[in-house]
Every structure is written in structure tokens, then in C-alpha cells.
Amino acid sequence: MGNRMALCPACDGEVVIPADAMENEIVSCLECGAELEIMCLDPLELDLAPEVEEDWGE
Amino acid sequence: MRVALLVTHIRAEEKLILAAFNNREISPDIILDRELNIEITQGAEQLAPSGIAWRDYDLIFERCVSTSRGMYALAILNSWGVRTYNTYETAATCSDKLQTSIALMQHNIPQPHTRVAFTPDSAMQAIEDVKYPAVLKPVTGSWGRLLARVHNRDSAEAILEHRQTLGDYNHHTYYVQEYVDKPGRDIRAFVVGDRTIAAIYRASNHWITNTARGGLASNCPVTDQLDEICVRAAEAVGGGILAVDVLEDTRGAFVVNEINHTMEFRNSSQPTGVDIAQEVIDFVIGQIGVVA
Structure with a gap:
């Protein structure tokens, strides 16, 4: 399966979902810059990724 | 071999x-x-969200971007005897800059001069003791967030007042370091077990050189000297799979700045030519085989 397209839940722009995408992967909307999480691959479902919290990091 | 990857997201x-x-x-x-x-x-008999009992995993590989979730999960799993990378001991030390400083001190590993104070007044004294410019850091945190290079008493007073007023109690532990006048770069070294497998320079015109803040990665040769200090630093915090951040002072000597236990490396394999992920996983698999 090749790349797929999905609608950005923030701006309704088109988001490219790579062929090797995984559930719970973070992708970006190139139109509005929102970080999105792939909640489901079949059917394709995106949601806004969680906001970065103070303890996030390495 | 049954393995689980514990993550916040992918x-x-x-x-x-x-x-x-x-x-x-x-x-x-x-x-x-x-x-x-x-x-x-209920211990490791209970089921993980995967439907598999925790005890049936040979390894839980912790890769949470949430430090607190990852650390407490490791605490629970290790208390049950479940094997993890890294261990809770290592994560708890690395996730706290003050605990890291103590571990480095106990193992005689060079680090920037560091002072700790608990009130704005004593923190002001600590800043003046290390001399300007000083660096003020939260004891927990990552990606260069909330670091402050303090150039004079006016800015020190302002930052301390903001920390005391706006921050929660975590920000009322004042961790103050001398500013190391590094040559426009620092070093990130990747330590796997007892070996430094690769290192990068992180160059930036900004004094904060994290790649998360725009620092550019290029290959840094792993000399015997760099390998030795990084492996010792990794062992000091409990060992495992770690990214050791090293500064070069004006004399070219190394000091260990901090150590990261859920290291990011997406930009580091290309400049170093080292497949960092494969090195890490082959090490982990080998370790499971050793104890199985």
C-alpha cells in the first residue's frame, strides 16, 4: 500500500500518511503545522497529538 | 523471545x-x-494491556517520552523482577540533574561546578559564588527547556523571582552551574553497555546546543579519552543505554553535563555512519541471552 491522504482535524488540510505509518505514530500537518497522532490505520483516523508536558523529553 | 516496547507514542x-x-x-x-x-x-502475574502477563516478557524496553510515566512504570516492573531497559535505578538518576551530579561526584567524574540552594536569597548567593555568567536549570526537564544563562545580578533577581512565583515546588530547587565556555558545540556520546558506539558534535550559534533547539549534528570521533569518560559516566548512573552530553572547556578538557536515559538519535546515525538502533537492539538481545 502506498502513501494515503487524510484530513487534518485542526485545519481540514490534506495530510500525507506514509505507507509504513503505524498506529500511535506522530505525524505533522504541513499546512497548519499541527502535530497529529494516528489513532487508527483502518479506517484512517487522526487526532491532535497530546500537548507537550513539562516532563517530556529524553 | 517476547519483548514489549513501552511508549507514549511512536x-x-x-x-x-x-x-x-x-x-x-x-x-x-x-x-x-x-x-x-x-x-x-498483584505483581507480574497480571496482564499488561497487550493481554500478556508481565512476567511472560523477557524484556520491557521503555521508550516513553513522558519521563514520569516511564520512570514509575520501571519502578513497578523492576520491583516485580521484570527485566527492563533501562532500569528504574538508571532512569531515576538520569531524570534528575541533581541526582546525576551526585552520582558523577561519587565516581570522580569531571562536571561543571554546581551548587544547589532552596530559596531565592541563597540561590542568588549560589549564582554569585559560581560567578557570572551562571546557568540556572530545573532539576528535571529536557530539550533545553527553561535553561537560563544569567549574566548579572539584575537578570538573576528577575529569573529567581519568576521561578519562585510562577513555578511549582520543583522549580524551587535551584540548581546553579558555572557556564562552560564551550567552542560553539557540545558532544553527545551514545553509550551502550560498556562501549561508546558513536558520538556527534552539536553545533549552534546559540549557547543551548540541543538538536531539539536547532543544534546541527556532525560526526565526533570516539577517542579513547572520550570513550573512557562516557563509559565511566554511564556506569556512575547505573549503566544501560544512555546518551552522555559532554562539554569541552577552554583547555579542551571534557566535563560531563548530563545523561539521558531515553535518548533520541534520529539525526545521529547518518553523520556517524553507525546504525545506532541496531547496535542498541543487538546489545539488548545479547544481554537477554546472557541471563536466560
């Missing part, structure tokens, strides 16, 4: 790690930290 590093496991014909289960709901006293 980032580039986790995909590389999964691919590296797959190269060795291992398909880890993915466990989301948001789905954990653990009864402490």
Missing part, C-alpha cells in the same frame, strides 16, 4: 527500534503508557 526512534528488532526476527508488542492501569500488589 516517534522516529521507536520506528527505528522496531525495525531493528524485526531485523532479528523479533516483533515487540507495543504498550502505550496511557493504557497502564496496574494493581501494585
